Amino acid sequence: MKSQDVRIWEIRRNKSSKRPSYEVRWKVAGKSFSKTFRTKALADSHRSSLVKASRAGESFDTETGLPDSMTEAPPSLTWYEFARKYLAMKWPHAAPNSRDSMNETLTLVTTVLLEKKPGRPTDVVLRKALRGWAFVHCSTGEEPERPAEIANALAWVEKASMRLTELKRPAIMRGVLDALTLKLDGSHASPETVRRKRAVLSNVLRYAVEVGELTENPVSAVQWKPPKIAKEIDRRVVVNPDQARELLTALTYVGLYKRARGRRMVALFACMYFGGLRPAEAVGLRIQDCELPERGWGRLNLHRTRPTVGKRWTGNGAVHDHRGLKNRSEDEVRPVPIPPHLVRMLRRHVKEFGTADDGRLFCNERGGVIGSSSYSRTWEDARALALTPEQFASPLAGTPYDLRHAALSSWLNAGVDSAEVAERAGNSVEVLLTRYAKCLDGRQEIANRRIEELLGGEPAEEPDEEEEEDGSG
Incomplete structure (x- = not known):
């Protein structure tokens, strides 16, 4: 629970220990909290932070006694860890074609968000491990035994995967979006394929915001436009x-x-x-x-x-x-x-x-x-x-x-x-x-014929000058 009912006392010196120490004491919603420091300067710094948060109107947690600004954020998940978490949530309710698209997109983004570490598998093995094993959810909860080559590749991915929070950096986010526009051979993917992959990525990032892993969708911080999709069917x-x-x-x-x-x-x-x-x-x-x-x-x-x-x-x-x-x-x-x-x-x-x-x-x-x-x-x-x-x-x-x-x-x-x-x-x-x-x-031919009929057909050919002169004599 959160509360703004906060009382903070002056620093108290603890004389009972062999070395002098200094104690900061405060209450949140009637519950007492304290923290001891070896020097008065450290204690004064902690007390000042509490006072500043209280004056700013922050709510204090009744379990930890600390305001949000002083609560240590848990370590961010890697992209690979979070992608697997998202897959497990989404898979049971997704249609088979949606599962395929989700797998393809997560595989692509994961290969982009890898740091340069020794022992990187070949691109073929890496894609085989991600596409065929990492991003295929097992409904029974017991994954089949992985071949050694696959297990080694995925162990490397776990170590090399960037933190999810790295996507907050516009340069990283832009690199991911640009990767969606390319095929494996480096040629341009169709606009419809790009749209589909971008939709999956946006859904993943919205889920990250929903569960508190990100404060906002990092896509909004990048001025990036997907290729335009043709709305009309090619008449050909x-x-x-x-x-x-x-x-x-x-x-x-x-x-x-x-x-x-x-x-x-x-x-x-x-x-x-x-x-x-x-x-x-x-x-x-x-x-x-x-x-x-x-x-x-x-x-x-x-x-x-x-x-x-x-x-x-x-x-x-x-x-x-x-x-x-x-x-x-x-x-x-x-x-x-x-x-x-x-x-x-x-x-x-x-x-x-x-x-x-x-x-x-x-x-x-x-x-x-x-x-x-x-x-x-x-x-x-x-x-x-x-x-x-x-x-x-x-x-x-x-x-x-x-x-x-x-x-x-x-x-x-x-x-x-x-x-x-x-x-x-x-x-x-x-x-x-x-x-x-x-x-x-x-x-088009039908329309042309109707227009031609409307205009009265082909115009009559005009005689050239020589024919006119010959006819006048």
Whole structure:
């Protein structure tokens, strides 16, 4: 407890000891305290500090008898110690992808905040130790035995890690922020990657303030601006309807004589284009979530996703996470109407390939979840078949996610109400209007043609002077 009820007495000489000593006595909230010094000068200095704090209106601790200004601060944790403490707090409640991002950022910052001490491990070993061991939380509380190389590397990190309070120095903080902008090879990271890592770092430092390790977030003391993030989708990645159909057709030829790899995924990619689904939503789609009538429009009732994240981050040994929809509560459902063409494709897919044991429409030949690396390779093969060499070398439909971009852009450009598009896509209206409205491939040509028609077409060619003279004779 704290109190401002303080009484301080004059210094008293202690004559009972062989050597003279001097005692400072005071009370805090009626509780007596004293401290003995060998010289009167030391005692007078201590008493003066108490009096000064009392006159300044400081509160005194009823346990130690001292004001805050005279309380010795506990030794600051090292960055490495605090980062591990933060990880243990955050890990159980974080999604697998968030765990991966947190691990990556803590590893990077730790390598920056190391003092020059002998015995430093190689960069490869250092990163392996931090990324694979130090910043992976064990839910059972018992960490597996570390190989000697890893144990030695982490023992060195414990000794070489700077104190957390060193981040108060603007030069140190700026060095950390600058490191977020670079890849391992020294090239520039994407603005989105920088934003994500900076968000993790800011969260760590806010926690340090929350638990009293720092008095304020040191980021605020540095005039540093992150790279700007492009708000609009690159229109070069968005296919038009003809290109989308050609790509879906090309998928049927991928792996034609080997497990029908492409044909198994035609309907998967069609869900991204005709339904606007995110890849992880399409991968997790189950037959019991689908309304597929024989005629007319159908409906997909989305409520689970299966993103690929890796065994290290899920905590249960599974490669894929099993979670609710992005930016929605755990059990919220998003209904998505789908056109008759997609309904027919899904019905054909189920008839030809069946479903997995848990009802998933899309699975590999063993019934497992289709991984992002698998469907990404298949998509790249389809691009090589469907696109011209110039288009293949361009960003056009460079990733499966670009099919979703094309879907939302097409809906908006067709005049569908933005609120309805937002509801189907699981985005906000603001995101749609900011990112998607200008993306449809070929939209400029349509606009140019309409402007040309408005202006009355090409102007008539004027005859040259010689033709005019010849005609006058």
